[in-house]
Amino acid sequence: MFWFKQGLCFLPVFLVIWSSSTFIVSYLIALFRHDVDVLFPYISDTGAYPPESCIFGLMTFISACAGTATIYARYKYVEKLSxxxxxxxxxxNKIGFVFGMFSCLGMCIVATFQETTVTVVHDIGALVFFVSGVSYTIVQSVLSYRAYPFGSSMSVCRVRSGIAILAFLAFFPTAICAYFVKQTTLHRDTEDEDYPFHLASAVCEWVVAFSFILFFLTYIDDFKLFTLWVKTEYAE
Structure with missing residues (x-):
C-alpha cells in the first residue's frame, strides 16, 4: 500500500499541495499579465483582477473545504485520544476546532470578495483567517504536548510549536505595517514613503500564510493511524 493511502493522510497532503498551488499559480498568472510587481505583492493582490481572481477564488474555496475536512478529522482524532x-x-480541543473553522470561513470570505471590489469585507475575512489560523496552530501545539507520548512524537511537537511561534511573530508586523500603508494601487515604487511598511507587511503576510499551510504537513504521520466513518440513521 502506498503511504498516502494509509488512514486519512491524503487529507493534509492534498491540503498542503493545493493551498500552495493556489498562491503560486495566481501569483505567476498575475506576474505574467503584469498586474503585480515581481517582489512581494500582497497575496490578495495576486487575485485582484480576472482571470487570476477567478482562479484564486475557486482554488481558495477548495482549499477552505479541504481545510474544513482536515481540521474536523484532527478534532475527532484528538477527541478519541481524550x-x-x-x-x-x-x-x-473544541476551542481549537472553532478557531480552525473560523479560519476556513475567513478563507471563503477572502475568496469571494476581492480586495479591489469590496475592500472592507475582504480585509475582515483576511483578519479572521490570520487571527484564527494562528490561534489554531497555537492550540494544536499545546494539545500535541499534552497528548505526548500518545499522539505525536516529541520532535513533531517541537516542529509544530516552532511553526506556531513563527506565525505568531510574523502576524504582528503584517497587521501593524499594513496600517501605515496608504497607497492602494497594486504596483509599488520603491521611492514611495510607505514602501518599507508595504514590504515588511507583505513579506510577513507570506510567512504567516505558508506557516499555516506547512503546519498541516505535521499531521501526515498522525493521519496514517486512523480513519473516519460516517453513520447515518433514518428516523421515522
Missing part, C-alpha cells in the same frame, strides 16, 4: 487516555482537555 477518551482513551484522558490526557487531553476536551474543552481545549
Amino acid at each position: 477518551v482513551d487516555t484522558r490526557v487531553v482537555n476536551p474543552g481545549l
